[in-house]
Amino acid sequence: MLIYILRRLGFAFITCIFISVLTFAIIRLPPGDFVDAYIANLAASGSSISIDQAEAMRRAYGLDQSIFVQYWSWMVRVLQGDFGVSMMWRRPVTEVIGDRLWLTMVVSLAALFLTWIIALPIGIYSAVRQYSIGDYIFTMLGFIGLAIPNFLLALILMYFGFRYLGLNVGGLFSAEYVQAPWSLGRAWDLAKHLPLPAAVLAIAGTAQLIRIMRANLLDELRKPYVVTARAKGLTERRAILKYPVRAALNPFASSVAYLFPYLVSGSIIVSLVLGLPTVGPLLLQALVAQDMFLAGAIVMMLGVMTVVGTLISDLLLMWIDPRIRLEGR
Secondary structure, three states, X not given: OHHHHHHHHHXXXXXXXXXXXXXXXXXXXXOOOHHHHHHHHHHHOOXXXXXXHHHHHHHHHOOOOOHHHHHHHXXXXXXXXOOOEEOOOOEEHHHHHHHHHHHHHHHHHHHHHHHHHHHHHHHHHHHHOOOOHXXXXXXXXXXXXXXXXXXXXXXXXXHHHHHHXXXXXXXXXXXXXXXXXXXXXXXXXXHHHOHHHHHHHHHHHHHHHHHHHHHHHHHHHOOHHHHHHHHOOOOHHHHHHOOHHHHHOHXXXXXXXXXXXXXXXXXXXXXXXXXXXXHHHHHHHHHHHOOHHHHHHHHHHHHHHHHHHHHHHHHHHHHXXXXXXHHHO
16 A cells, blocks of 8 residues: 555656646737736826836846746746746735635635535435435436526525525625725625625535435445345445445545645636636636736646645545455555
8 A cells, every 4th residue: 555655646746746847838828918917007098108227127027038948947946846937916926815815725625515414314214215205306406506507696686685695696705805804704704605605606506416415425325335234134324325325425435636736716707707716717818818927827726726636536435445445566
């Protein structure tokens, strides 16, 4: 097992190097650079800058150097914990991301927790009570959850909350707490605003995991070892929960691989609709403005989190499923 873990760590390190190269290449792929986008925005507003000023900006941000020199300089700073200065915000990238990263993680973790506590028991019930009225109801609700886009659901909930309940359902804070320092009052205000975005983000994932859990558990319940366990006198609850449910939990462990980057980015469209101060809309603004340092830092974090999530997912699968440990040997 130790050799397997070391091998996975080696592959993860190599993958992160390739991610850094691809991230930098993708950010620099569109024609022009931040200065060109800045000049275009000024022209749209009726302003302009001189050629000398534009060249001075390129020198200040290192855009006049070759792409290889720019990549090397960027990676050296990243390894030192310095992601550079955001061209759009004129502030260090770590300050720009700041609270947005933590708020994104809070919203995403709440959505993840809600997804698991709903999907797991419903998936088990639908498999054990196959073709019952409850199974049909949950199946119908699951299909509805998969069919309705998250941003449309967000708009519907915002309308009903504002029209009939008189709630301020946009954002994560009330107006008096948006710029306020952290305190118990601000934390409580966040807790009051958190259920709506968490529910919106969780619905589609919940419906998907219910279907996966149901299908996997149905497959396990038909295997001979379950029949043997029942024949030996194990209670129905123990015969189902001890081994079949544990084997059917593989999709939950596998979902960690894509849930980790989701904790950083969140849902961009839902965040825009609900006005959430998360990382997703910030990434969209950085890509539009070609802010290579800000966009590169966020995309790099997403890639690294995917690698870390995949590694943790593999380790969880080894712990949950003994067959994977035996196959590794």
